[in-house]
Amino acid sequence: MSLPRHVAIIMDGNGRWAEARGLPRYRGHLAGHGAIREAVSGALEAGVEWLTLFAFSTENWRRPSSEVRALFELFESVLREETPELVERGVRIHIIGDRLHLPDSLRAAIEAAERASANADRLHLVGALNYGGRQEIVRAAAQLAALGEPITEASLRAAFYLPEMPDPDLIIRTSGEMRLSNFFLWQSAYSEIWVTETLWPDFTKEEFAHAIRAYQTRRRRFGGVPQG
Secondary structure (H helix, E strand, O other), X not given: OOOOOEEEEEOOOHHHHHHHOOOOHHXXXXXXXXXXXXXXXXXXXXXXXXXXXXXXXXOHHHOOHHHHHHHHHHHHHHHHHHHHHHHHOOEEEEEEOOOOOOOHHHHHHHHHHHHXXXXXXXXXXXXXXXXXXXXXHHHHHHHXXXXXXXXXXXXXXXXXXXXXXXXXXXXXXXXXOOOOOOOOXXXXXXXXXXXXXXXXXXXXXXXXXXXXXXXXXXXXXXOOOOOO
16 A cells, blocks of 8 residues: 555543653653654655644543643644744644634744744644544534535535645554544544554654554555455
């Protein structure tokens, strides 16, 4: 099988990584920053065109407010610190999800990163932040209904956060959990899924390459019957 055009990662296990070391959960999120760098390097080295990282779901608001606040501060810091180097490496940054309830300073950092990287074309890096798959579908349908437009597969996709983004060919989930957690529910219809027991802070570009190789051994049928 050929190289996946779009790889998406459900980054899971930061809290368990920290708890296993007797550390506060926030330390796990901090450690996960390094794994983001590893995943980006892995995607660039493999020649993947799109990489999506599921950073914060619409359900994550149920976590303690102190943890949510710390996460938003971390996201803002990562965007401001990493954007210049990402741009140098040809990485264009996109953020999908509901920005309405994000802190003003984080929204400003998102907009600055997207503007600064707008001309990069080696890798599209998508951050799913305050994102939910069901919410994205409902939002798109509501927009079409308000406009009196027919709801079709094509029109629904056109109303998604990033219409030009291809469906993920491969979804990687860390920490061994076997679920999508409300991530890319529409887009994952025919995605291959690869699960690793590795907790997100321990994820490396070598493991990314291993996932790519595993993907390349599979036969994608898209609901059909293999020929020959």
